[in-house]
Amino acid sequence: MLRRRKNKTPPLPPLCPLTTCMRLLGGAWTANIVWRLSGDPRRFSELRSDIPRISAKVLSAKLRALEENGVLTRHAVASSPPSVEYALTALGQELLPVIETIVQVGMKLQRMQDATPRAAPGAPRRPRAPAMNRT
Amino acid sequence: MLRRRKNKTPPLPPLCPLTTCMRLLGGAWTANIVWRLSGDPRRFSELRSDIPRISAKVLSAKLRALEENGVLTRHAVASSPPSVEYALTALGQELLPVIETIVQVGMKLQRMQDATPRAAPGAPRRPRAPAMNRT
DNA sequence: CGGTATCCCGAACGATACTG
């Protein structure tokens, strides 16, 4: 118990930026959040209703991570009804083409998967948890 | 016991292409694998050395998933030294622009994160955990 | 309204050992 740290944190060789970026929008939600902000800045609650099944915890965690990575900015207005606006930075804007491309390919994938029964030849794959399905 | 699955399996709205695609290259490794296959077909061991820190288990799982999704093909040669070659399908090729874009943005991210102290003007964020930085 | 704190589950990942 508690004896981890046997092989963790080895001298990590620099791996490609690919992983850096994938870690950033790795979660199911992150790309969605960025996507929602592509238009105007939005507030916390607006984002919550934009992405119905996201929890406050995850949303705030993702927003914080994105802010730390310079993808978006947080502007808090300390008025009587507290209000916080999130907006993409220039860097965040640069993510948009990525996401658009992903959406394009995603549609192709869906089309192909739909047209190809494939029926798991030989070994029925695990149907995968219905965890995250949104956008 | 009997934890009621109270909120699981809600009426899932149609999942968007974004999530579909992100699910596919969701892990940190998957995009890397596809990337490695962008040139010539490669064998299992070659991929393992291409991506040093990946375990055989994960690699084989990812390869299987990608094969099921029609992203790559598996050609086993039952020769004396067994040999299996993985190659991208046409669909897999379509993922390459996505990955290239991601790499581009990833490099920008790395550059900005390196150069930007990001002094959170007006509201000092509480110094949160150093986010995700693994390779 | 805009979060944070706590708990807990399941998925993803890693290491090692073993098989065809």
Added chain:
DNA sequence: CAGTATCGTTCGGGATACCG
């Protein structure tokens, strides 16, 4: 060589409750 099996660990993420 090309995996699979098993085990253990870490991590994302959902639920609920609570605070400024």
